[in-house]
Amino acid sequence: MEQESQDQAKLFPGIAAQLRNTLSTLxxxxxxxxxxxxxxxxxxxxxxxALLDQSCxxxxxxxxxxxxxxxxxxxxxxxxxxTDVVALVEELCLRAEPLAEELGLTLRxxxxxxxxxxxxxxxxxxxxxxxxxxNAFKFTPAGGTVTVEMRRGGGFLxxxxxxxxxxxxxxxxxxxxxxxxxxxxxxPRPHGLGLGLPLCRRIAECHGGSILxxxxxxxxxxxxxxxxxxxxxxxxxxxxxxxxxxxxxxxxLALADALPAxxxxxxxxx
Numbered sequence: 001m002e003q004e005s006q007d008q009a010k011l012f013p014g015i016a017a018q019l020r021n022t023l024s025t026l027x028x029x030x031x032x033x034x035x036x037x038x039x040x041x042x043x044x045x046x047x048x049x050a051l052l053d054q055s056c057x058x059x060x061x062x063x064x065x066x067x068x069x070x071x072x073x074x075x076x077x078x079x080x081x082x083t084d085v086v087a088l089v090e091e092l093c094l095r096a097e098p099l100a101e102e103l104g105l106t107l108r109x110x111x112x113x114x115x116x117x118x119x120x121x122x123x124x125x126x127x128x129x130x131x132x133x134x135n136a137f138k139f140t141p142a143g144g145t146v147t148v149e150m151r152r153g154g155g156f157l158x159x160x161x162x163x164x165x166x167x168x169x170x171x172x173x174x175x176x177x178x179x180x181x182x183x184x185x186x187x188p189r190p191h192g193l194g195l196g197l198p199l200c201r202r203i204a205e206c207h208g209g210s211i212l213x214x215x216x217x218x219x220x221x222x223x224x225x226x227x228x229x230x231x232x233x234x235x236x237x238x239x240x241x242x243x244x245x246x247x248x249x250x251x252x253l254a255l256a257d258a259l260p261a262x263x264x265x266x267x268x269x270x
Contacts, residue, residue, distance in 0.1 A: 013067050016064070023056055030056065057256035072199070081122060082118070082232050082233070083119070083120050085120060085125065086150060089148060090109050093109040099259055099263055100137065103140075105142065105143075106145045107148070108145060108148065110147060119228075119231050120207060121206075121207070131199060133148070135223075136161055136163040139165040140166075144220075146163045146164075148161050152229050157227045162223075164220045166218065177201045197213075204227065207227045211223060212226075
């Protein structure tokens, strides 16, 4: 069964490419039907266009996850680069904070370190953080708190994302990182295909690290990622290597599954 699922995962990038091509056409058509200038002047049109944008962002997020699903087949290595991981994660939290507020949540970033250089794949670490934030946002009711914390010790850099949400029973934790391999355990909409946490585990493992989940019903959840605290000694240090393009707000894209339609109003897409 596992081998069959891994064979299927190899097909995902091709499916993702087809989705991307279709979404590019949809995005162009949507922009022509509801130009930004008209949306600014017409709140009703903006609200309707936001629903369409929300669907496009969620589909594109699915395409991104399908593209990255090739990691699940194993054997890949990631290009590591000396990066200021504190600056990177703090910047991601700053970008996500207004969207947390749309959900009535408080997002906190805690780190005793003002700066710390570590060898990571910036792109994949960014994906990992956003996946964990998206999960925390989905399962934490309004009034709750999501805390992102960074610490180091014992030769490891530890990044945790904790929430005050509904939590999970112990039997859920047993298959949390490979639920997509177990028929009948997939969560219903809007909780996606179940690829996010398996990808987080593979990203951590491709860094030589690990991820641990702790949770109790009614007491929230905490995910802790441990990465080797080392340097690549490449001589090239990146502070906050975030890249944006394609006409999509990258933070909205990464958190699309957890956000309400109002988050896609014109004011939030800049």
